[in-house]
Amino acid sequence: MRCAEMTGRHHEPVRPTWACGACGEQWPCSTALPAILALDEPAQALLLWDWFEEAATDLVDLTGADLHQRFIRDVREAEQR
Secondary structure (H helix, E strand, O other): OOHHHHHOOOOOEEOOOOEEOOOOOEOOOOOOHHHHHHOOHHHHHHHHHHHHHHHHHHOOOOOHHHHHHHHHHHHHHHHHO
16 A cells, blocks of 8 residues: 555655655654554554565665664554554
C-alpha cells in the first residue's frame, strides 16, 4: 500500500535514503505516521516489516537494532501516546 493512498498526500519514502519525499523527515514521517497507526494491527505489522526489509537493503550502514528502532519501536511508541 502506498502512503499517498493512506494520507492523501505523497509522504512516501524515497529510496535509498528512506527520507520522506514530501517533507524530508526520516521515514516514517510524522505526517504518514497517523495513517499507519490507523491500520489494523496485522496490516500495520506487515507493512512495517516490508519497509524494514526494504530499508535493510538500502541503509547498509545501519544495524538491525537501528532499523528496529526506526520502523518498529518508534511506531509502537507513537501508538501508545
